Amino acid sequence: MKAKELLLKLVSIQSVSGGEAEIGEFICKYLSDNGLDPKIHEGNVYCSKGSGKDSLLLTSHMDTVPVCPGWTRNPNKPTDDGGKIFGLGSNDAKGSMAAMMDAIVSLDESMLDGKVFFSATVQEEVTNCGIGQVMKKLPRVGAAVVGEPTGLDICTSMKGLLILKLKAKGRSAHASRPSEGINAIYSAMGDIQRVLALDFPKSHNQLGKPSIAATMISAGTGNNVIPAQCEFTLNIRSTPFYDNNKLLALIEKAVKSEVIVQSIRLNSRTVPEKEKIVLAARSANSAAAIRGFPAMCDLALIDAPGIIMGPGNSAQSHAPDEFIEISQVEKASIIYGKLIKDYFGKKQGKSR
Ligand SMILES: [Zn+2]
Incomplete structure (x- = not known):
């Protein structure tokens, strides 16, 4: 054959x-x-x-x-x-x-x-x-x-791969009185924007800069409840200048959410x-x-x-x-x- x-x-x-x-x-x-x-x-x-x-x-x-x-x-x-x-x-x-x-x-x-x-x-x-x-x-x-x-x-x-799950915390309230709660979806939105705004000055000649994508998100228990928790996943591609540990540290510093590492071993x-x-x-x-x-x-x-x-x-x-x-x-x-x-x-x- x-x-x-x-x-x-x-x-x-x-x-x-x-x-x-x-x-x-x-x-x-x-x-x-x-x-x-x-x-x-x-x-x-x-x-x-x-x-x-x-x-x-x-x-x-x-x-x-x-x-x-x-x-x-x-x-x-x-x-x-x-x-x-x-x-x-x-x-x-x-x-x-x-x-x-x-x-x-x-x-x-x-x-x-x-x-x-x-x-x-x-x-x-x-x-x-x-x-x-x-x-x-x-x-x-x-x-x-x-x-x-x-x-x-x-x-x-x-490129390497780092997968993180982030948990944004808020406080529930009735949706008719949103100011009485803290909307975890909005907290997550803030963190996603902060992560996407991270700057990576060093570009690798073949791989360029790291990339970050939010790929999953979930929140909410009912249409009339301000959600107290919002979970989202970040799929991050690392480079020799920004390895997985370095990117994890940068993200932990940038966000307010709790950061849970799902995969870090693929550099x-x-x-x-x-x-x-x-x-x-x-x-x-x-x-x-x-x-x-x-x-x-x-x-x-x-x-x-x-x-x-x-x-x-x-x-x-x-x-x-x-x-x-x-x-x-x-x-x-x-x-x-x-x-x-x-x-x-x-x-x-x-x-x-
Ligand atoms: Zn293949």
Whole structure:
């Protein structure tokens, strides 16, 4: 099975976060049928090829988001339509997965002066817990490539994610006498405005400034009651200049509401351009742009220098009629193979 057939098969197996067992079994069987020795841990699949001191991890995620409204095709019956494969997860991130699987299976082990690991993770779209579980099973890796749709651009930085819940407090009163109470909705509005007015003078050359969005809000017990409490959620994207802890401190200082941290462990990442993994990616993929990755991915929990690079276009992710161009997936497979060889350098032949 080459990259295209692999992708068709991967997309035909539904794998919404939490339901990755069947696709995990398929990936495991494919790898072992092709001479590898894959393991499954907490639903994640991983394997390695080659040996030596230096090591490199290629990883992508198996799970998808649920089907969104607006699809005009069957999201679980992938079709090849004029060089594009349509289906849920085709772009995010089964195109990367198929290309990585094809690359590692095709790799000539005798040419490697090091060990390459591959992993297919669960739950990337919800908690990123899968990559955390895989990292506990692997020895410390020298570097990592995370497969996500970047149009094969080399992403050397990534924004972090901080999720906060805020509780604005007020005092109830009858709605006919609003001045006798304190309206928690208005307190929340004030805090949201204060947070949005925060200034971040330092802009990262690839990622720009942090962003803050209020994404959920709830208050009120009846149409005629001044609400005593209003809860709202802030989704904050951090940068290397303003990491999650720094942003939390700035927000706590700016608001009157109680601040409850919901997620703080996914920090932004950046890797210097002279790092070996970036040099290997550039030599394997010399036409690629080098840029930042605007979203969040498994790289946040990988404790090694890493890049994000994969076929597809992130505008297609989580969108109806998601598709990926087959030519990009095939190109990605070749580029991953080259990158692995360039990263380790060729064996000198003394072992024969
Ligand atoms: Zn993804």
